[in-house]
Amino acid sequence: MARIILLSFFLSLFCWGQTELSVSADIEISKKNAYTLYDLVVFKQGTSDDLESLKKISVLFLTKKGILEAVKDSGLKTKIVFEDDLKITTTAQVNKLELQRKISNHLTAECNMCIFDIQVHKLPFVNEAVMNFRSTDFDLARGSFMLPLWNSGQTHRAFATGSWKTYKKVAVTNKWLGQGHRLSNGDIKEELKEVTFLNNRLIEVGDLVGRQLARSIPANTIVTRDVLAIEKVVKKGDVVRLLIKDGPFEIEVSALAESDGQEGDSVKVKTNQKTIAAKVLSKDKVVSE
Numbered sequence: 001m002a003r004i005i006l007l008s009f010f011l012s013l014f015c016w017g018q019t020e021l022s023v024s025a026d027i028e029i030s031k032k033n034a035y036t037l038y039d040l041v042v043f044k045q046g047t048s049d050d051l052e053s054l055k056k057i058s059v060l061f062l063t064k065k066g067i068l069e070a071v072k073d074s075g076l077k078t079k080i081v082f083e084d085d086l087k088i089t090t091t092a093q094v095n096k097l098e099l100q101r102k103i104s105n106h107l108t109a110e111c112n113m114c115i116f117d118i119q120v121h122k123l124p125f126v127n128e129a130v131m132n133f134r135s136t137d138f139d140l141a142r143g144s145f146m147l148p149l150w151n152s153g154q155t156h157r158a159f160a161t162g163s164w165k166t167y168k169k170v171a172v173t174n175k176w177l178g179q180g181h182r183l184s185n186g187d188i189k190e191e192l193k194e195v196t197f198l199n200n201r202l203i204e205v206g207d208l209v210g211r212q213l214a215r216s217i218p219a220n221t222i223v224t225r226d227v228l229a230i231e232k233v234v235k236k237g238d239v240v241r242l243l244i245k246d247g248p249f250e251i252e253v254s255a256l257a258e259s260d261g262q263e264g265d266s267v268k269v270k271t272n273q274k275t276i277a278a279k280v281l282s283k284d285k286v287v288s289e
Contacts, residue, residue, distance in 0.1 A: 018079055020045035021054075023067060025083035028097040031090045032130050035059045037070060039098070040088075041080070043105035044112075051109045052135065062088045094131045094149065096120045099160060103147070106138050107164070111199070115167040115192075124149060124158030131158065143196050166196045171205040171223040179216045183208050183223075193222055201225045207282035225263075232260045233283040234267055242269055242278060243287040255286070 021041040029039055038054035040062075057074045059066055064086045071080060100118040107116045124131065131149035138147075144163045150156070171188045181187075190205050201224040212229040221227075234240055234257050242255035253271055261267035261280040269278045269286060278286035 018045065019050045019077070020079045020081075022081040023064075023083070023086065025085055025087065027086070027088045028095050029088065029090055030095045030098060030130060031092060035062065037067070037074075037076075038102075038105075040067065041105075042101060043108050046078075046109060046112070048106075048109040048135075051105055062090075094123050094126065094128075094160075096123055099123070099149075100162075102133070103145075103162075103164070106135070107166070111166075111168070113168055114195075114199070117165040117167070118162065119164065120160055120162040122161045124160060126151075126156075126158050128152070128156075142199075164196070165194055166199055167192055168195045168199070168202070169193075170195060170198075170202055171208050173217055173219050173221045173223060175219045177213055177217055179213055180229075181213045183211050183213070185209055188223060195222070198222065198224055203228070204282070207285075210283060230262055232262055234261045234265075234280050234286065236260055238284060240269060241285045242271055243281070243285065245287065257286075 021037075022044055023041055027040060029035070032039070035058070036055050037057040037059055038051070040059060041054065043051055043054075053076070057070050057076060059070045061069075064082055067082075068080075071078065100120050103120075104116045104118050107118075108114065128151050130152045133147050133149055134154075137150075143165070144161075146159050146161050148157045149160055169190050170193050172191045172193065174187055174189055177183075177187055188205060188208060195202060203223070203225055208223060208228075212231060214227055214229040217223070217227055236257055236259055238257040240255050240257050242253050244251045244253065255269040255271035255278075258268040258270055258275060263280050263282060265280050266277050266289060267280055267286065268275055270276075277289045279289055280286050
């Protein structure tokens with residue numbers, strides 16, 4: 001069994017998150033005049049901005065030492081995992097595994113808690129090996145894609161086609177539940193399920209308790225937003241948790257709701273004698289606008 005080396009570069013204690021990367025034992029990549037960390041790694045955790053920053057980190061030597069030196073010299077604060085026997089193979093044409101890896105990375109940046117199964121069905125037949133998609137082109141139809149790939153000069157494009165499946169731990173019913181029933185901890189469990197066409201309709205397990213069903217649902221059914229009754233989850237006079245975001249930092253404080261609202265609504269909340277607008281995220285939780 002290959003021994004795993006774990007190298008951690010820790011963020012300041014005041015930061016809430018940490019970028020996490022891994023490097024597979026066998027990497028395939030198309031030949032380039034210059035390589036970056038973005039070309040080589042599997043993105044495990046972080047934001048879209050974190051992923052974009054990897055494009056600025058040059059890797060001079062395609063070895064474990066070369067990758068580590070690039071990370072160290074860049075000052076990137078991350079956790080990176082290597083397998084012992086690193087092998088990097090370069091190809092003359094657009095590489096399918098490299099493209100699958102990069103698509104998966106972009107999807108992971110949007111959902112760190114999701115698992116993606118990417119399949120590239122057809123690559124463009126072009127003379128150039130360096131063909132990349134642009135972030136602005138990354139507007140994929142759920143479950144399938146036709147992704148434009150651009151040459152290094154951004155003067156020519158060709159298309160790759162493929163499909164993907166998304167998996168995530170979601171709330172599933174333990175038993176048959178009737179219309180009007182209010183959910184309790186005993187009604188639901190968390191399981192890994194395919195949610196390729198459901199991701200924008202999902203709700204966190206912890207936010208489901210106390211919610212009312214708009215219709216009956218059978219056992220072993222994923223609980224989505226459309227089966228829940230629309231009701232005011234924040235009411236005037238409620239004490240709510242107010243999430244205040246400032247760049248990479250997040251602060252949570254208590255506030256007093258001054259209006260009613262359901263999920264997605266804008267409500268007025270008061271904290272430290274100041275009234276501000278906030279968006280309702282879930283029961284008793286709002287985020288500053």
